[in-house]
Amino acid sequence: MRTLALCFAAVIALSGASPARPASDDHAGALAALADVRAAVAEIVRIEDGYAVGHGAYLRAAHRAMNALVGRRDDGYAASFGDPGDGVGTLGHLDRMLDKTSSARWTPAVQGAKANVLAAAESLQSALHEKQMEDYQADLTRALASLALVVGRSSESGVLGGLSGALANTSLGVPRGAVSASGCAPPSRAPAYGVVAERLAYVALPRSTASAAIPDELGISRVVVQGDDVVLYTHAAREAAALCRGRSHMQRTRGVAAPAVSYTAPQAHAGVTVYRRYCLQCHGADLQGSAGPAVAGTEFLTNAKRNKWTLNDLRTTVFENMPFSNPGSLSPKQYADVMGFLLASNCYPPGGKPFPQTPSPSLAKVKLGPVPGAKPSNAALGTCAVK
Amino acid sequence: MWPWGSAIFSLAVLVAAICTAGSPRANAQAEWPGADAYRNADKDAANWILPARGYSGNRYVSETEITPENVGTLKKAWSANVDARGPLETAPIVWNGTMYVTSSHNDVYALDAATGAMKWHFPYKPHVIAFSANRGVALANGKVYEATLDGHLIALDATTGKPVWNVVAARDTTNTFYTMQPVPYKNMLLLGASNGDWGGIGYISAFDASTGKRLWDWNTIPGPGEPGHDSWSGDSWKRGGGAIWSGVAIDPATDTLYVDAGNPQPDFLGTVRKGANLYTNSMVALDISGAKPKVKWYRQFIPHDTHDWDPAMPPVLFTGTVNGSPRNLVASGDKGGNFWVLDAGTGAVVYHLAVSTQKGQNTQPSRKGTIACPNTNGGVEFNGGSYMPETNAFYVPSVDQCGIWKSQGTATYVTGQFYLGGAFPPLYGPSTGYVNAIDIGTGKFMWRKHLAFPQIGGALSMSPGIVFTGGVDGDFTAYDAKSGNVLWHYKTGMTIQAPPHSYVAGGKRYVVVAAGPAGVNFADPRFSKGAPTLEGRYSHPTSAVITAFALP
Known part of the structure; x- marks a missing residue:
């Protein structure tokens, strides 16, 4: 937990030199949501690994895990048991990220994470009502399984990637104020985040600080040392490269394919x-x-x-x-x-x-746009006379 | 050397003397209106410096030389042609003998208010999203301000017409444009955005009048955590509509801004936005004394509207006599054919009156189609009306149409296209209009005239007893304020959808109105066949004209 937060703080400090444009707080929100999930997991693991005797300690653990997940604005929040999270709760953070007029590439992953948080909360809720120890433990195991999906893995960027995958492979991984560069070309300077169509292709760090500043959530598929910089390519780098190739291919071939429009x-x-x-x-x-x-x-x-x-x-x-x-x-x-x-x-x-x-x-x-090879009869307006 | 020097000196003195005598600065009036001039704009007999004359929004002029007895002799004094690519909706601003008007495509003109001669012309070529229209400029600090169809706010030098600054003011220029006339208030320009049928969220902004910097935005749709957010199901608020696009009224004594927020979106599909959908179709009183506006009260006229029946009429503040005693009131009207009189302090409904045929008010548009009245372009339109203290009456034109309303199963947002969840309704039956006079003492009609064409030209009332208004058939008419009798009329041969104004220039009082091609909403099918006029047949007008009238 602490190392994670420190590492990200280091990256933010490194990259704050010339912000490209103000990003929203979604990056910070995702990190906070993850922190709350980890707090809940820690509560469950602690009680499962321990030797507590009596009903009370188990109920308390389930309540505290629930609090970290749902946040204090939810009906399921029981303040008297304490909150190992930040009070906003994973759900609170995810709702803030999702409550927007537009959707991002990371939206499906965050929506999936939210569904899994709700499933975990459901399991915890039933754990609170169990009479038998076996049933209680089965509920907690189900909750842990759901939370594992919320955390996800950095090698995937869709729903299976969870929050880690979204942070590792999409523009969600770019901290507020960090320098964004085109992910189609190697970085010209570090620190920088290479992005193509909302995919995070690489993170470039100065060599001198790289070992201290590698974010935990970054899924690294390839490391390239480039002069004084280290370029950490993500799992989305391959897809980004394909996109970059596709773009230049489209630019070359634009104006050849005839649009499938028919009238007489x-x-x-x-x-x-x-x-x-x-x-x-x-x-x-x-x-x-x-x-x-x-x-x-x-x-x-x-x-x-x-x-x-x-x-x-x-x-x-x-x-x-x-x-x-x-x-x-x-x-x-x-x-x-x-x-x-x-x-x-x-x-x-x-x-x-x-x-x-x-x-x-x-x-x-059929996408509308200027017709390739058209010869307008009115060149100034770009229209063709109809007889 | 002496003789030469002396001669040059004398010549210089002479030139200086001539220039001083001939300059408008020799006039006792200040060069540009100051804070007091705006506050008392509704009492200034000569000038017209705010969109609807004063901050109250009431187009009323007291003590004029034009009377019911002599108005019959009113003659065209001058006319000026402007760019005719679309309808003229400009509300002329007049200061110190100069009139500032706009064309549909954002050209700005400074005219000599006594002769119509052009002083300068600022041409502009905006990209048009859907409708071309502009309701006029603001004048302040020697600058003329215009908000454009491509979402810009532009400041021009009022003396030369040269641009001073030009900023992108709309938050999303792919679905938002400006038609509203900016309103100067203190150091601010208040401006609402048009995006209410294109998938945006309504807002009104304040810009710093000297720099164009945004000072604040007030969104008409409450976001998460704000009061009223729970009146929207799910994420429907995100493209909820509620544009503020016509005009506003201000009470400077309390820094209260009165705005009407437009219809919810998708316009015709209510099932995807369950709830009352605040603050759409509402009048909202905002405290604008602080850094951010605060809601004082609101009155929702039509909760959960599914017919695009937004309150298009700009609010009008006035002190009327109700049950024999004076009361501070604010009037509004909606395209659903309702005329509303509210208590200006609390928003409580004092009167509610149907000024157009109403039918199917509680029906929902359906896949097959449901008949309801008024049509989406019906009821009370964007030029609103006027209160006259002499008669204690409110004068408001209205449109009488019915339509067939269709909805679809879903609504899909496509950038720059309508976001409707259905289709705009075709006309069902005739398309006519009314001029209504409403007795504020009783809340009942004093008189009303049924006319062959829709009436959307607003109203100008002038003591001692005349009401001017224009119809989409181009007929500009003076009514007797007491009886509704027609005292005078003039066929422009074009469509009138701009408000009449009145001012004094060169010692003479003028009444002025703009006319031009029909707007998209009022391109009456009868026009394509040729509606009758005094000149002969009506066809698509190809000119746009500002016409000023005066007594001989």
Whole structure:
């Protein structure tokens, strides 16, 4: 326990020189949650290993372990037995980490950890009601098994990795204020944390301090000495490297694969009339928007790409919420025609099949964005004229 | 050497004398409004320096030369064309003979308030997330402030129109934009964000008016551990909506800010956000005297709304006569067709009146579709209304529409798209409007006019007894405040969804209103066929015009 805390303090001190950007307290929260789990485990192990006689000591141990897990804000907290944890409880820390508008790569691991804490608490709860020593011990063993999953292991990064795995292999392992670097390239200076798409690829430490500062939770798969620095590669390093390769591959091949978008030229032609009558007033003759937003061309497509819109997202907005002054009021044919017109105006080539009049799951697989190899008839706007 | 020096000296004196005489600084008025000017803005006969005239939010002007007897002779004095890429919703700010207005796409204009001549023009090209609209600028400390469709807050030099600073003010520019007119208060600019149908959480911010630095944010959705958080099931609060997007009122004596928080999200799917969903669809009175706002009281108009019936009307503070005695009141209205009068000190409901047809108030949108009224663009809209002490009446336009409401099984957040859990409702039946006069003594209608088109232009009441308002058919009308009789009207040939203002320039009183293309909400299907106007057929307007009227 103490060594763990000290080691992390050392890393924070080492890396505090030039913080890249303010991180939240999730890293500290995960460490505190782990500390509470370990306090609970210590209580259980102590009573199991000891030679206590009488019901009271066992009940007390179960209560104290429970307190460390659930925290003082929970109904299951029994203050009179004392709390070997920090009072917030593992659950309190995990809830704080999960109570966010966005989810991180480590979220599933933390959610899994929370489920296992709840399972451990359930086992402890039944231990409190047992009459027979064997039953009590069976409950505690179940609790220990659940808590082992909460701690997890640093070689895994999913649910099986638990809190250790998340700390070892994801951006959760980066302390607040530490220097983050791209995990795709070796570090240019230490201390630094190499991160790729929320995966922690390595921790680089100056050689002089490395032996004192290696975090307990770091799962090390490979150690590379690089000049005056030591680079500790994590178990996620291999996956990160594959991602880095994939990125450069995608950059090389971008602009080759044709998007799987289908509509027919007659549809697009029929869509001209629909657009003029129901859409033009708000989206403009040049489709660049007036009262409403742009619906074709460079501005629309770059924004669609930035927001990761699929063809199905566009379909939903058009079929269900347009025209905005009377949504859903056109016929399915009119909607499909105007979708054809919009795709053609965005320089998507027509295909063999018409744009469907009913929902189609395959549309969700088509990502919108500038069309490779397109030759816009209006180069300034990036739109293609539809006849 | 002497003769030369003497001549140059004399010339310099002469030039200086001419410049001083011709400069507006020779005017007795201060160069820019000071603290007292804002506090007493509603009593300043000549200028209009806050969005809804004064901090009370009441568009009322006392003691004007325009009377029910002579308003019939009102004539167009000047008009000025501005960028016409979208609807005009600008509330003009007038100070010392200069008028500041905005276009839908955030262009800012300084006009001569007596002639309409352009003094400067600041062009802007924002990315538009969903709707293009802007409700106007704030003027303070020689700067003009505008909040933009791409989430920026921009300060311009009020004399030259040149940018002074430009900051990204929205917390998430992928789903948040600004349409609201910033409100200068003390050293702050108060500004609410529009994100209520796009998966954000509503908030109002205070920015330092000299630097643009954020001073505080107040979230309309209580987070974990805050009172009201338990009115949301599970994690639903995280994209709970509640945008503050129209306008605010302030009581400077107590530093109380009155705000209306918008509808909850996903708009049409209540099952994923069980509970009352505080503080959506609520008026909230905030103490803003300290470093962070504190909730004094709140009044939730429609708990657990599933119809996008948010209180769009900005609060109006006024002292009305109720049962023969004066009482401090605050009025609001929602898109559900309710008009509310509350006690300004406690939030207790004094009056509640339906100003639009209501049906299916307790139904839920369904997969097949459920009919309810008003439609999502119905009821009382964002320009609100006005109280006139002479008649003890509140004047508020409204929209009468019904819709068919559909929900889906789930709601999925997609960046930059609507977050609805259903679809916006198609119209069911006719789309019309009302101009309502409500007697504050009794809480009943004094008069109301049923009109062929939705009415969203707000109201300007002027003593001794006129109410001005405009409809989406472009008809700008003066009503007799006592009887509701039409005293004067003018066909703009465009859509009016901006509030009328009044001011004095060059010794003459003007009434001004902006008109332009229809906004997305009010692109009336009748317009595409050509609605009748005095000029002939109505078609998509391609111009956006500020028009000022005066007596001959």
